[in-house]
Amino acid sequence: MSLREIKPGNRGYLYVNSHPTGCRAEVDRLWQRTPAPVGDRPGPVALVIGSSAGYGLAATLAGLRTHRMRGLGIAFEAAATERRTASAGWYRTARTAELAAEAGTDFTFLNGDAFSDAVKDEAAARIAARFGTIDLLIYSVAAPRRTDPLTGAVHHSVIKPLGADYRAKTLVFEDGTPRLGELHLPAADEAERDATVQVMGGADWQLWIDALLSKGLLADGFRTVALSYVGSDITAPVYRAGTIGAAKQHLEDTARxxxxxxxxxxxxxxxxxxxxxxxxxxxxxxxxxxxxxxxRVTGTGWRTTVDQAADLWGRLTGDGEPDTDDLGRIRLDAWEMAPEVQAAVRTSWEQVDADTVATAADTGWFHDQVGRLYGWNVPGVDYAAAAETDVPWPAPPSAGI
Known part of the structure; x- marks a missing residue:
């Protein structure tokens, strides 16, 4: 037992600790937002790579609650130490495993570097022992660096524009109060672009498919998807037309x-x-x-990660092929990319200044949402009470896996 009274340690968006009770409560909130089960029969066997955060977590929760997904989730998280709490993803995974067990689904978690051969081998062994094959692989990995298992080279991703420097407005929370700032990023060089593609592109996804295919672990009718983003023309210079965009293009090329x-x-x-x-x-x-x-523009039309994950599962498990765009991509972003929405966002973007930022943008909401990623700002949590920080990683089932 390691009961502690925890205070948020952060500067702006960066949190160095997490709150286990808050992370648990946030997962419960997301779970309740996912649609109710569609039946009582066991669902597809899935491997979710990047299951502890963001869209990977949302896809895991929606798969477990709504579709009674079986299988394995993989995440790379840090345990608690004498000086620090565990990572937020560690606590989220622990609660997700409890919810999966309560729902009667046969799903467990592996903690390790998904880029490594060792984790690929371990995952394959667990799948083979318990399920034989898998029906679905969801790839949702975001990382700052990757060690190439074939060469041993360590690649570091960067977030930079390509071709020209980038100057734009940005939101700053350094003193706890949102204010408008000015951003300047130099253009990436070719080495930085290539390194980002190695980390965030499709190379590792391809290695996962190769490893599972070579061991005969893909079921007939197997499907795999990787999570991506396109976004607005407003942010394109630093995203879709930048180093990350180059990685996303590689991901799409890898899909084909x-x-x-x-x-x-x-x-x-x-x-x-x-x-x-x-x-x-x-x-x-x-x-x-x-x-x-x-x-601020979309209001009640905002679609959360679990809303979108529920939509994705519906498309993947429905009759026939899911609707795709002219590049073959499943689109969950129609609510964001609607012309009237983008026009309103652009107007606000161009007009916002230091005096109007608090009214033109939902800055308080954004700051609150960032805190929730680490278990802070979650309604109903008593942050003055001591919390148990030494939470065990979910134990695998006693048989098979």
């Missing part, structure tokens, strides 16, 4: 290559999600301001 390799035995594609407040998105310059304005 995997789809070709699977042939008629399976399908592969990418999923374009809408904007969200996630640990990954908060690291992208200007996204905070854009997202805050977008939330």
């Amino acid at each position: 290559a995997i789809d070709t390799r699977l042939g008629g035995a399976g399908r592969a594609g990418t999923v374009v999600a809408g904007a969200a407040v996630t640990q990954a998105s908060t690291a992208i310059p200007s996204i905070a301001l854009y997202t805050s304005i977008l939330h």
Whole structure:
């Protein structure tokens, strides 16, 4: 037992600790927002890579609650120490496992570096022992670096524009009060672009498919999707037209290559999600301001990660092929990319200044959402009470896995 009274340790968007009770309560809130079960029969066997945060967590919760998904989730999280709490994803995974067990689903979690051969081998062994094959693989990984298992080279991703420097408005919370700032990012060089593609592109996704295919672990009719984002023209210079965009393009190219390799035995594609407040998105310059304005514009039309994940599962498990755009991508971002929404966001973006930022953008909402990623600002949580920080990682079932 390690009961502690925890205070938020943060500066702006960066939190160095998390609150276990808050993380638990936030997962419960997301769980309750997902649609009720569609039946009582066991669902598809799925492997979710990146299951502890963002869209990967949302897809895991929706798969478990609504579709009684079986299988394995993979995340890379840190345990608590004498000086620090565990990572937020650690606590979220612990609660997700409890909810999965309460729902009677056969789903467990593996903690490790998904980029490594060792984790791929361990995951394959667990799948083979308990399920034989998998029906679905959801790839939702965001990381700052990757060690290439084939070469041993360590690649570091960067968030930079390509071709020209980027100057834009940005949202700053350094003193706890939102204010408008000015951002300047130099253009990435070719090495930085290539490194970002190695980390955030489709290379690892391809290695996962190769590893599972070589061991005969893909069921007939297998499907795999990777999460992506397109976003607005407003943020395109630092996102879709930047180093991250190059990585996303590689991810989409990889989807087509995997789809070709699977042939008629399976399908592969990418999923374009809408904007969200996630640990990954908060690291992208200007996204905070854009997202805050977008939330003010859309109001009740805002689609959360679990809303979109529920939509994705409906498309993946429905009859026939899911609707795709002209590039073959499943689109979950129609609510964000509607012309009238983007026009309103652009007007606010162009007009917002230091005096109007608090009214033109939902800055308080955004800051609150960032805190919730780490278990802070969650309604109903008594942050003055001591919390148990030493929460165990979910134990695998006694048989099979």
